[in-house]
């Protein structure tokens with residue numbers, strides 16, 4: 434079924450009886466050409482691009498819970514391509530371009546909103562770093578503007594400009610950045626993939642990767658063995674656990690990241706702001722809630738839930754940037770598991786096991802990467818060669834020293 438304004442009107446006047454389920458609920462087949470483990474944004478996008486751009490048939494996505502139940506439905510919905518390093522910027526700029534055409538490609542309203550993202554700076558050194566980053570972005574064809582304090586004050590007069598400790602000295606603005614309704618991304622990719630014959634199998638946990646003579650044969654699941662010519666793993670926070678099933682150790686640690694929503698407020702914030710002195714980022718949803726987040730928890734964990742010390746820490750950061758949020762009540766918060774890599778950049782690569790491919794290490798920036806990650810992983814699975822924008826995302830870079838350390842933090846995953 435194609436969605437359109439005409440279809441909405443027709444359904445409205447005929448009692449909404451014509452809508453059909455958005456994707457099927459198939460039984461697993463004994464085998465597929467390609468099995469993708471993980472029905473998050475990245476797994477579903479991979480399936481969509483495999484079917485739509487590479488003509489792959491007999492593809493399945495295996496999800497242990499329900500699609501959209503992982504990080505793709507838990508993030509703060511921010512998209513941007515404001516990276517500096519050569520290994521990253523072309524990839525994230527491709528992703529932003531794919532976001533710009535996503536709704537037409539999927540025939541699905543994902544509420545892509547290019548409302549702009551402003552990274553605030555609070556010292557002369559930070560402003561210099563942003564100038565450098567903005568220039569690098571422009572060299573790669575992305576948009577970037579360096580704003581002075583007066584321009585920032587004109588945009589957001591309610592910020593705490595004259596804070597003696599963290600005065601706002603300006604900001605780096607990317608007008609094409611913004612937000613996308615996160616769960617609609619999962620639903621849109623699922624619908625598009627399903628319509629091209631991809632089997633999306635929910636409530637099916639992969640419990641083992643069956644490997645014989647160095648080659649993957651398929652996956653053991655809670656619903657039996659499923660054979661596969663190729664297996665692509667895209668399980669985000671569970672990367673280390675799933676890849677350990679094939680005996681592989683990853684340069685990844687898992688940490689919890691939390692997100693928060695305030696009660697609904699009248700429109701006050703029409704873009705995305707990130708605080709350069711504390712770890713705090715905020716936007717306002719179409720329902721009126723302020724959607725915000727901060728740093729990851731300071732220890733490794735697979736617990737998919739929030740905790741009070743981080744609530745306090747993030748709210749303190751928010752108050753020091755926007756004192757007026759002290760008036761708003763916090764409505765809810767939740768947590769997701771982040772696959773933090775040692776250099777803060779992702780991995781999209783083959784593995785030493787023949788037929789087994791890995792996509793992960795997204796840290797807390799993988800939502801914006803969803804379309805490019807799906808396309809690059811589909812390319813790798815279909816052609817056995819890395820996509821031209823993802824040539825740096827190799828597993829062996831941690832052995833040969835070719836790090837893509839955007840923040841310059843070194844091998845300290847909780848600081849990326």
Ligand SMILES: Cc1cc2nc3c(=O)[nH]c(=O)nc-3n(C[C@H](O)[C@H](O)[C@H](O)COP(=O)(O)OP(=O)(O)OC[C@H]3O[C@@H](n4cnc5c(N)ncnc54)[C@H](O)[C@@H]3O)c2cc1C
Nearest residue numbers: 471473474475497503504505508509511639769799800801
């Ligand atoms: C609070 C929070 C805020 C964030 N904010 C942003 C942001 O503003 N911008 C941004 O770019 N990124 C953000 N991120 C990061 C982003 O959400 C993730 O990097 C990205 O969603 C990860 O990829 P995914 O969508 O495929 O992951 P997921 O949706 O987590 O998909 C992985 C799937 O694998 C499944 N799975 C795991 N193990 C198995 C198994 N054994 N068998 C079968 N299935 C399995 C899981 O159930 C899950 O559904 C945020 C994340 C969180 C938690």
